[in-house]
Amino acid sequence: MKRHLLTALLTVVIFNADAIIVRDDVDGEKYRVQAGEFPALVDMPSEGHGVLIAPQWVVTAAHAVAWQSHMKQVTINGVTRDVEHIEIHPGYKKPTQRLLDQALATWDWTLFRVLLASSDDIALVKLAHPVADVSPVEINKSDAEFGQVIQVIGKGATGNGVTGYEFSDSHRTDLRRAFNRITSADGRWLCYVFDKPSEALPLEGGTGSGDSGGPVLVQAGNEWLLAGLTSWSDPQSSNRTPGRYGQITCNVRLSHYIEWIQRTMSGEPAAEP
Numbered sequence: 001m002k003r004h005l006l007t008a009l010l011t012v013v014i015f016n017a018d019a020i021i022v023r024d025d026v027d028g029e030k031y032r033v034q035a036g037e038f039p040a041l042v043d044m045p046s047e048g049h050g051v052l053i054a055p056q057w058v059v060t061a062a063h064a065v066a067w068q069s070h071m072k073q074v075t076i077n078g079v080t081r082d083v084e085h086i087e088i089h090p091g092y093k094k095p096t097q098r099l100l101d102q103a104l105a106t107w108d109w110t111l112f113r114v115l116l117a118s119s120d121d122i123a124l125v126k127l128a129h130p131v132a133d134v135s136p137v138e139i140n141k142s143d144a145e146f147g148q149v150i151q152v153i154g155k156g157a158t159g160n161g162v163t164g165y166e167f168s169d170s171h172r173t174d175l176r177r178a179f180n181r182i183t184s185a186d187g188r189w190l191c192y193v194f195d196k197p198s199e200a201l202p203l204e205g206g207t208g209s210g211d212s213g214g215p216v217l218v219q220a221g222n223e224w225l226l227a228g229l230t231s232w233s234d235p236q237s238s239n240r241t242p243g244r245y246g247q248i249t250c251n252v253r254l255s256h257y258i259e260w261i262q263r264t265m266s267g268e269p270a271a272e273p
Contacts, residue, residue, distance in 0.1 A: 020152065020176035021206045021243040024160040025197050031176045031205060035078065038153050039134045041175075041215065042125075043075040044068070049154060049214035051137055051226055052076060055130035056084075057265050059139075060213035061229050061252060062092040062123040074125065082128035087264050089257075091120030107240065120188060121231045122252050124264050140218055140225035143255045145185040149201070150192065151217040151224060153177045156210025157243075161194060164243035165208055178205025182218075183248075190216070190228050191250040194243075206233070206249050208242065216251045228252055 022031045042050035042058045045068065050060030058074065065071060065086055073080050093115055103109050155175050159165030179201045180192040194206040207214065207230045216228030228251035233242065254261070 020154055020156070020158055020178045020211065021165065021194065021208050021247075022158070022160050022176070022178060023197055023200060023204055024162040026203065028158075028160070030203060031178055033153070033175050033177045035175055037175065037177070038215070039077040040137045041076075041153060042213075043155070044213070045071060045073065047156065047210040048212045049230070050074065050125060051213075051215045051229070052131060052134055053136050053139055053226065053261070054265060055132070055136060056127045057136075058125040058127065059226075059229065059254070059261065060123050060125060061231050062088045062119075062121045063094070063231070064213035065123050065125065066092065066094060071125075074127075076131060077134045079133070081131065084126045084128045086123060086125050088123040089120040089260060092123070093119035109234070113234065116232050117189070117250075120257075122229065122254075122257055122260075124261065137215070137217075137226045138223070139254050139258065139261070140220070140227040141255055141258055143185070145182050145190050145218060145227055145253070145255070148182050148218050148227075150180055150182060150227065151177060151219075152180065152205070152207055152211070152214065152230065153217070154207055154211030154214040154230065156212075156214075157208040159208065159243045161196065161243070161245035164241040176205075177203075179203050180206060185253060188253055188256055189231075189250045190253045191248055194245055194247045194249070196245045206243070206247060226254060228254055 022028050040052040048064035050058040053059050103112050157165045182190050183193050184191045211230045214230045217224040218227040231252050233247055233249040
């Protein structure tokens with residue numbers, strides 16, 4: 001039970017980012033997309049996502065796979081694919097049960113935030129066989145993400161900015177897409193705020209529990225590049241319901257990890273964290 005709660009909290013204070021949270025004044029159906037809209041989206045066995053970045057490689061958030069490091073299969077474009085092995089970044093820091101228990105008892109997430117902010121929440125999944133029926137997504141290599149409009153996609157928990165959602169809600173729902181704007185980008189992270197309707201984009205939204213490891217995309221010409229991965233969120237409120245307006249979501253910034261990704265996929269020895 002506590003493992004599931006920890007996973008849920010890891011992107012929303014900290015609560016794991018899962019499915020898409022939407023504006024309360026926009027028809028939720030406008031956020032739904034067809035299953036084939038983003039075929040490179042990877043579904044982990046029970047919850048969480050990844051993205052196909054090479055025929056035999058998937059990138060994801062480390063916390064989305066660390067608790068299932070013996071994972072045997074993932075699903076891509078509706079097809080089950082065998083996993084060869086998982087490479088978790090050596091700088092990933094898993095929150096301790098003691099820290100989680102203290103935060104849940106007091107709702108003081110300060111040290112939890114400090115730990116997450118200093119962690120390299122990224123992993124690579126090597127597939128047993130190359131994927132031939134889905135095109136990998138190109139990673140954004142530019143460090144000019146600040147101010148750009150992003151697209152987030154996921155099948156996690158869903159709700160709206162007024163009501164949020166409950167931790168007990170399903171972490172695997174229908175595929176949804178929302179947009180937002182990067183408010184900060186530096187080092188490991190790029191972040192955005194779920195704004196109220198008066199300040200929001202037409203299809204503004206954010207991620208929720210179950211969306212961890214899913215794509216954060218930026219547009220370059222006519223294509224969307226993979227700029228980040230859904231990681232963790234902070235409600236910015238004493239209210240214990242995640243997904244409300246004002247929530248800040250921080251995402252793994254892939255431009256920061258280009259060398260590690262390339263080195264790992266090439267089979268070079270891992271560097272010390």
